[in-house]
Amino acid sequence: MAESITQPKVLLVEGKDEVNFFGALLKNCGVENVDIWEVGGKDKFPNELAAFLLSFDKQVQSYAIIRDADGNQAAAFQSITDLLKKNKEPVPTKHADYGNTDKRRVGVFIMSGNQEEGMLEDLCLQTVTDHPAMNCVDGYLACLEHSLMIRQPNQPKEPGCFYFPKNRSKAKAQAFLAGMHESVTAVGLAAQRGCWNLDHPVLDGLKTFIKAL
């Protein structure tokens, strides 16, 4: 079945988890008339964005691209704005802002973080720092850190060794979600089920951005 865009406003995000998370966030903000479209990963942005524009050029009035920083917010922003220029689209001058032309409004938001993955998890965890389960989660992570070996980047795996999770944020989010009353394993679905505090001020910047779409 065709994955169609039916709304005049579109959020372009990386994966399925982001689709679910931003669906919950838009609902929390009371924003309607927005389609959320899963690009399928950073590497796919060039072809997917071009295909999206060729298919829905006349229909889409505004769209915003939200992606991870991958440890370098400036480089991630530059990569997206280069892509917009190549496609002759409006280009915002800074992160969390919009560029406008008579044709369209286009925004770029780079989610900050220092690891290759887990930026969404970082953000979600920041909304529940005062949750009673968080002490247990921190204790569990500290115990793992004490019991397992830390594997450095590029260090080969040794047989019989047990390593600390490669992505601390993802492990922490999973540990936190394991403490929920009803089982949920993905952070995006967890947002829809109210596991994260979507009213937390840490989300204010992101909410202001998507409300301006």
Place this chain on the structure above:
Amino acid sequence: MIKQVQIRHFKGLSEFEVRDLARVTLLGGRNNVGKTSFLEALFLYFDRHNADALLRQYAWRNVPFVSLNPDAMWAPMFSKYDMEQAIEIIVRDDKHTASLKLQLNREYVRRVQSGISGSPGMPAKIDTQVKSMPSLSLDVIHRVDRQEPQLAHHVIDRQGISLEIENVPPYLEMACFLAATGRVSAQEDAVRFGQLDVVGKLQEVVHFLKETVEPRLVGLSAVAVGDQTFIHAQLEGLERKIPVAFMGDGMGRLLSVILVMMTTRDGCVFIDEIENGIHYSALPKVWEGIVKAAKQFNCQVFATTHSYECLQAAVQGLPEDLQNEFCYVRLERLDGRIEGKTYSHGVLGAALERNWEVR
């Protein structure tokens, strides 16, 4: 290699532009959106010094008769049949911009020949009253960058159609058009086959056909039958060679395609409805073969299709090193105009994967 084309006032393409073209460009779009017109316009650019250039366009559309008057012959080439607006075809490659303009000239004065006619040595009637008379011409003006334009004039008169050329460059680009319907004549195929035979390239033709439509093919040969020459195929398990004309449409079509491509070095090949006669399962290999051949023989291919399977095959069939040599252009009617949207191989793949309409 042509990268960009602008067409003005040609049939349904009143104001059309397409960019980022590749060595092999496939065109798609709804019925009557101008795919074949695009091929015809671009072919006309190359065919500009052919007296039958305009007649050929009718033949490809299966129009057997046309009245020899400007309204019937020329007007259908112009958008809304309006001959007052010149047809313009502008072609850009990496270095040059060339334009072809066809415009009505109501005051063209033909070259005047002496009134004395007849064969040398034979008695001739003396007539000294012949004068120049203005007549109707379709002027053909070709210009490359800022160079002096080349001029030619299509004229229709009681003697029929003629093309009067004022100045022609020493070299003309090669181009060939394969229409959607009707096979290329056996004689044309045989001539090209002969050209390739003398330079030892036949094995490549056999390889292409074997890989795409006929795995049993062992060899091809030209056989004279009466005053005609027909290409015959030798198949595994058959003692007797059989004329390619007796084989399926796909075999004949692909033979013509590869013969044209291999004999149009440094030129352009136009193929209307490329998928005609070819089974869908063969299409990925056909695309790979066509793009490889276009690269090897340095020709540029423009083809049209209606087939979704043909698009999928282009995405599936091209290995990574050939993907940049291909693009797809979707012609779309928007706000009364025809627009051309160019999809690279990767972008077409992304759109097809999501089942977005690309035809």
